[in-house]
Amino acid sequence: METFIHALPKVELHLHIEGSLEPELLFTLAERNQIPLPYADVESLRAAYQFTNLQSFLDIYYQGANVLIREQDFYDLTWAYLQKCHQQNVVHTEIFFDPQTHTDRGIPFADVIGGISRALADGESKLGITSALILSFLRHLSEEAAFATLEQALPYRDLFVGIGLDSSEKGNPPEKFSRVFARVRELGFKVVAHAGEEGPAEYIWTALNDLQVARIDHGVRCVDDPALVEHLRQTRVPLTVCPLSNTKLCVFSEMSEHNIGKLLDQGLCVTVNSDDPAYFGGYMEENYLAIQSALDLTKPQLAQLARNGIEASFMTEQRKQALMAQVDSLL
Numbered sequence: 001m002e003t004f005i006h007a008l009p010k011v012e013l014h015l016h017i018e019g020s021l022e023p024e025l026l027f028t029l030a031e032r033n034q035i036p037l038p039y040a041d042v043e044s045l046r047a048a049y050q051f052t053n054l055q056s057f058l059d060i061y062y063q064g065a066n067v068l069i070r071e072q073d074f075y076d077l078t079w080a081y082l083q084k085c086h087q088q089n090v091v092h093t094e095i096f097f098d099p100q101t102h103t104d105r106g107i108p109f110a111d112v113i114g115g116i117s118r119a120l121a122d123g124e125s126k127l128g129i130t131s132a133l134i135l136s137f138l139r140h141l142s143e144e145a146a147f148a149t150l151e152q153a154l155p156y157r158d159l160f161v162g163i164g165l166d167s168s169e170k171g172n173p174p175e176k177f178s179r180v181f182a183r184v185r186e187l188g189f190k191v192v193a194h195a196g197e198e199g200p201a202e203y204i205w206t207a208l209n210d211l212q213v214a215r216i217d218h219g220v221r222c223v224d225d226p227a228l229v230e231h232l233r234q235t236r237v238p239l240t241v242c243p244l245s246n247t248k249l250c251v252f253s254e255m256s257e258h259n260i261g262k263l264l265d266q267g268l269c270v271t272v273n274s275d276d277p278a279y280f281g282g283y284m285e286e287n288y289l290a291i292q293s294a295l296d297l298t299k300p301q302l303a304q305l306a307r308n309g310i311e312a313s314f315m316t317e318q319r320k321q322a323l324m325a326q327v328d329s330l331l
């Protein structure tokens with residue numbers, strides 16, 4: 001199974017680049033930028049990665065991002081992630097970045113997007129990994145702040161393809177951002193949003209109807225509403241599911257309780273992703289392996305998950321067909 005999972009040409013659609021900051025690089029950057037850390041060493045930092053819910057993770061994740069200061073830091077962060085992709089046969093990745101986490105600390109937007117984009121260009125020319133960038137608004141902040149971030153981003157509009165919505169979900173429903181996403185759609189960007197991770201199935205409906213998203217990030221709580229499951233099955237609006245994230249943040253008590261296998265068998269376009277791999281214990285292959293062993297998934301089921309990732313991506317139809325054929329050739 002390990003060989004089969006490795007051989008699958010994998011597409012990642014739900015990855016926060018700030019969540020790929022491994023403790024070792026975090027310490028290196030803290031030293032380089034002379035940022036004091038409340039942890040003595042890499043081991044004690046890693047030991048602090050014990051989460052009870054989304055917010056307990058976000059508090060540590062935003063603290064970690066404070067070591068990212070220079071354009072080169074954003075390059076190094078992104079390049080380290082792309083090397084992981086290369087090792088794990090991830091051939092295409094669509095990456096979130098959270099500009100407000102950085103601009104609110106006085107880091108220029110240009111340095112954030114510049115460093116990430118420069119690494120992505122090298123990822124394509126040196127490693128053959130294609131990619132797209134998705135700017136994500138922080139939903140615990142105001143709609144006004146999201147509008148200001150959009151304005152700041154527009155001079156760089158050629159560097160990203162879409163806009164998403166992340167951070168603390170409960171109490172920050174999608175409709176809080178209806179107007180800014182209407183503007184985002186007018187400008188021609190793809191729209192995605194985190195919904196139904198911890199928040200209710202209702203937030204998935206409003207992400208679909210108010211924000212008119214092309215994909216739902218997470219979405220696992222759709223099962224609380226059978227009419228929504230049927231809608232997702234019929235429309236094949238993709239869910240970018242993150243199994244290790246869901247168990248680390250106690251969305252499911254253990255992997256054997258995860259619903260990705262059931263949703264797959266019901267015909268929904270569920271995909272496998274790593275979310276914040278440095279914090280949740282694994283990249284794409286570790287996520288595939290974890291669900292395979294806990295849910296006893298077969299090779300055809302794993303291949304269908306890989307096909308769903310290809311289908312759900314923003315790649316050209318031609319590239320999708322070529323990758324689908326590669327998956328099929330493995331069965």
Ligand code: HPA
Pocket residue numbers: 016019054061166167168169194197245275276
């Ligand atoms: O899983 C997540 N959910 C919401 N916000 C996030 N920001 C990084 N990861 C996440």
Ligand SMILES: [Zn+2]
Pocket residue numbers: 014016166194217275
């Ligand atoms: Zn996420």
